[in-house]
Amino acid sequence: METKVRVLPPNAFDLVMMVLSIISVVIIVLHQFGPFSESEKELLLKLDTGICLILLSHFFYGLFSAKNKKQFLSIHWIDFIASIPAVDIFRYGRIFQVLRVLRMLRVANQVIRHLLKHSESTMLASMLLILLIVLGGSAIAILMTEAGHEGSNIETAEDAIWWALVTISTVGYGDYYPISTAGRVISAVVIFTGVSIFAGISGLVASTLLTPKAKETEKQQKANDNQYRLEVTTHLNSLHQEVADLRAEIASLSTLLQQRKE
Known part of the structure; x- marks a missing residue:
């Protein structure tokens, strides 16, 4: 086989x-x-x-x-x-x-x-991948767009990488900035992408931190419900036993009264 x-x-x-x-x-x-x-x-x-x-x-x-x-x-x-x-x-x-x-x-x-x-890890991995792609792609795009322009201050690889990091994190030091229209369009796309990604990552982190507490609360609630069901079941069994004992006593008394009548 x-x-x-x-x-x-x-x-x-x-x-x-x-x-x-x-x-x-x-x-x-x-x-x-x-x-x-x-x-x-x-x-x-x-x-x-x-x-x-x-x-x-x-x-x-x-x-x-x-x-x-x-x-x-x-x-x-x-x-x-x-x-x-x-x-x-x-x-x-x-x-x-x-x-x-x-x-x-x-x-x-x-x-x-x-x-x-594993949707949370999938979403986090996807956001990190998008972040890396946007960082690399925007650095290449801004260098190809800005390098060689008169008055441009983004001329080297280090300048482009630093600009991409500062822009996507929306820190905005202002030491490197685009001067062409295409460069400013690239900057706008990077800024909006950075805001969206970091907001999503913050939400995932908050969800991850709160999830264990919610699970613990749910687990405790289930334990309490099980304990309550167990107590109710025990009480019902006790009542059933008492009812059975009362029936036995009533049957015994009925038999005794029947014998006295005879």
Whole structure:
């Protein structure tokens, strides 16, 4: 009889790492073959380095939380090698991570049920992914839009990344700002996106903090209800016993009166 192998579906953060791996491979290809200036290529390299750090963090988190670390290393060793920054040839190893997760996605129904069951983590992972994509995409867009313009103060990769971080967090230091119409449109999109994402993350965090208290209250209420049902059941059983005893006494008295009449 053929044994069926159960494939565990990837969780939300595994899917996020898969998307980041795809983005990283695209970044490396664009860095090597794209018609970009030196500052734009430097920005692409810095964005890829940031993705590498995220992938490494996810790898070490999985390693430390794994019960069987040898088995984890035997499966995910390519993830570690592919996440090493500044080694271009290793970064193409992320294709294997993408292929592995895509293979697990064959059980699409199981994946969807798993993600819906863990809706909070799925939503949080989705927001973080959108945040990273908007950060990287806006930094590239603002550098391509603003660099070279007369009077522009966003000329390097560091300037673009710092502008993206300050703008999406709505801090608004004002040290770097766009001067072109396209740059201001990009800024408006980044600001609205940042406000929406951070509001959503705050709501998820508040929900996560309040959920244990609500569950504890519900658990206590159920315990109280069970105790009340138990007490009522015990009292009813006692009443039934008393009624049975009274019936027995009445029957005994009826028999005694019948005998006296005779």
